[in-house]
Amino acid sequence: MNSTERNFNPFKNFNKDIPASIVVFLVAMPLCLGIALASGAPLFSGLIAGIVGGIVVGSLSGSPLGVSGPAAGLAVIVLTAIEDLGSFEVFLVAVVIAGVIQILMGFARGGIIAYYFPSSVIMGMLAAIGIIIFFKQIPHAFGYDADYEGDLAFQQPDGENTFSELINMLNYISPGAIIITVVSLAILLLWEMSFMKKQRIFQLLPGPLVAVIVGVSLNIFFESFPSLRLTTEQVVNVPLAESFSGFIGNFSFPDFNALTNPQIYITAVVIAVVASLETLLCVEATDKLDTYKRVTPTNRELKAQGVGNIVSGLIGGLPITQVIVRSSANIQSGGKTKASSVLHGFFLLGSIILIPNLLNLIPLATLAAILFVVGYKLAKPSLFKKMSKQGRGQFIPFIVTIVAIVFTDLLIGLCIGLVVSILFIIYNNFRIPYIMKTMNKDNKPVIKIELAQEVTFLNKASILQYLAKIPNDSIVEIDATKTHYMHYDVYEIIEDFKINAVERNIDLTVHGLYAPKAEKIPAQLMANAEKRG
Template sequence: MSLKEGFFSNIKYDLPASIIVFLVAVPLCLGIALASEVPMFAGIIAGIVGGIVVGFFSGSSLGVSGPAAGLVAIVISAQNTLGSFEALLAATVLAGIMQITLGFMKAGIIGYYFPNSVIKGMLTAIGIIIVLKQIPHAVGYDADYEGDLSFWQTDGHNTFSELYYMLDFLSPGAILITLISLAILIIWEQPFMKKNKVFTLIQGPLVAVVVGIILNYVFKGNNTWGLSSDQLVSLPTPGSFNEFLGNFRTPDFGIFTDKPSAILLAGVTIAVVASIETLLSVEATDKLDPQKRVTPTNRELRAQGIGNVVSGMIGGLPITQVIVRSSANIQSGGKTKASAIIHGMMLLVSVLLFPEVLNQIPFASLAAVLFLVGYKLAKPTLFKQMWKNGFTQFVPFIVTVVAIVATDLLIGIGIGLAVAIFIILFYNLKNPFYFNDDDHVESEKVTIELSEEVSFLNKAAILRALNVVPDNSSIIVDATKTKVMDFDVQEILNDFRTTAGHKNIKYKVIGWPKEKPLKNSERHFVKTMDDAIKNNNEKVSKEEEESKN
């Protein structure tokens, strides 16, 4: 299906998707603000700016931006070091300016250097984490903040220990809401439901959330089935428009004078981490995009930078593109960036007009929605596919999955990337030819055919290959196709000439060294000399002919 141009061209897909993203984003914004030890409204502001501002400037069709769990520890540390929330806002503005600069410096190309196996591992790991983290919310235990993706938590618990502690806090009402919501979502995924146009317009997650609100209302007042306030969404509820405006803060730029080194370090840290998370999310989102569109990464860095400048100026948390929200957008049928922008508008309107309604949404309903998102990211068929793709794909994939689940996003990606690079180096170090000395016939020649580019990475393999050549044999190193040869390799080949003499090995290198191409000035000189010689020969021949006559 080809997508039409225009903001409203795909509204029948983007509007339902934006509602789901909005419902997922509300508790994430609040949870990340709570975990970051900043005012709750700062998370909502970041969500609004991430949707509207970043959505407008971004070139990503399906990416959704907002406050990110990966920045929680950095935000806490920066605020403690700088001394105030307003100083943190100044660091966010500085980080935004740096990101804009990185975009113009074309630093977005970094995102293209992450291997496919690592990106798929990241998506799978996030899917598993979403499921594991939502199980406690699904049964009514909400000690862990919504949106946490790291293994260890501030209270000393971890992802798996929470599954044990939750058993002491089971809530029958929350469990029933989760089961009914899951049943609705599963039914909505069935082929017979998708054939009906009504059910394609009204998304299953929206129905699940509405049913959850109704059940929460029915259970009110019941000691066994009723939900407590910490099991529900908790948006700030300003009593008036002036009170709403009072939630916005402005940055303290005086910190640049008071603590110049501290503010610079905080700005750089936020800019670097936010940019890396964004580029990872961009790469992952493009992989999930059914249309396989490619996001311009430099433009995305600039968009994120503009978003962070605006968010910092009005009291919001730092922003990145977020894979959880982006995945929810894709899996809810979003087609263009209109869904991201509309979700930001919904956040703004909801805080202004009907926060009380949203505060009736049970976390259990949202847990069911996120279960589906997590499952689609970590389907068992993906593991089978990666296994079929071979050792070089499966190992970095599975290592990335385990590392992210056991640590956090950036550390896990780093470990997965290191393993992928190690495997690449390992295969680069393998012998460039096949030689079995047991099968070797003394009169036969051994040939090593070098590739077009021979770098220092091949040094150990070539040295090992030369060392296994038996005495009294012949060897040819064929470098006719080689265009670039590292000096280290040339030195090995030259040194082996001495070794070959002591072992009675007939040794020859063909095709190297290459004749250096002449420079333009040299070509002109040679042509001039050739012309002069030619003219002189013609003159001599003519004079000889005339003398004969």
């Protein structure tokens, strides 16, 4: 147990973690079912992945607030893989192998990838997901549930996209769903009021749970009114088992006879890479939302995810990643430690065994209201103001990431945002490799060039062009005393300029220029990196 875990002992934070875990459970359940539906897999496989993500991954992970489960980003990959491999049982073999690959990635310290995504891109991802959640839940709030819960892609399986669905839903408005949405949202907003937060009873009783109880009550009441009655598509749809043996019968097991099929290993690699990338990005985003700014050990996270996928694959579950929607709900509901993630897994398991009929009375409209609040908090106007104050280099990649994710999907949008951020880095490196000053020395004008702390090969062109434009017969002073790193190409340019200066009658003085040597990573930095991993 590291110092962070000791400082946030789960047993001392149950008053915060239990209410948060209930909210995460309520949010996770329809998402697990929706993602399984979109993946072309048995509905129960989504619940299995949610349970394993909570109990197994939550227990092994070093992430204090991250919540794992089936992810919408893998739905298309899973759907295609099941079709290509011929059966769900064969696909489960690929999930198990993907878990093994993730464990190996963890031991190989592959978690360091997470640290190479700029904060502007990560914040853009959070805001984009908030916007997507908000727009995707509007049809559910109006009672139109053709698109599955948890879908984050712009193009939807029902043939619509995020925005055309808003027009299409006007043909399917359900008065009962709208009433439930309005009442649920009113309860949630009331619970956000400062005077409510000061009351002890309301601190222990989560607003989302109250909204769900009221939503279920309204659903039962509306049964007597045909115009308000909800359909089976407008409520949660947990698979029912008439007995314990029927419950056990919902589990599937991998067909290891398929290990000779090379397509299994290709699928496993794809799942491992995509799931690991989504997890690492979510880890970075979750750590940024954490008010205590704790740092998740990313290599340990990959190992935990790997174990989770092995277990999930062995008992018939979908692939698992850390998921930002559930993690955000956990943070915004006051979760303090990973106990909230683990508990939500137990709540999923217990509820589908003990009260599946009651779960199937929960209106999707109530859950839409809960996710409205989650989405708004991720994309608050104050976040846009904060990013705009940080300058174009931060704000433009932030906005581009948002637009790209909203109009494509999570991974494509992130890649576009990352490219734009890299272009800004290249541009800034090109612009600011040195500071040029004109000064007097012995009553003669002197051009003084102070090189930056880091001068890379990207600076070659600007330095070469500037030195070429220096007039003949000048007095020039190049100061490299503050330079910690210089690419050999730049060193060579300055050495060549020394020779050329003689021919051009330039009086040249160079300070602090040394031939670049092989870089060594300081022992302390290496130790810190190992500690984080």
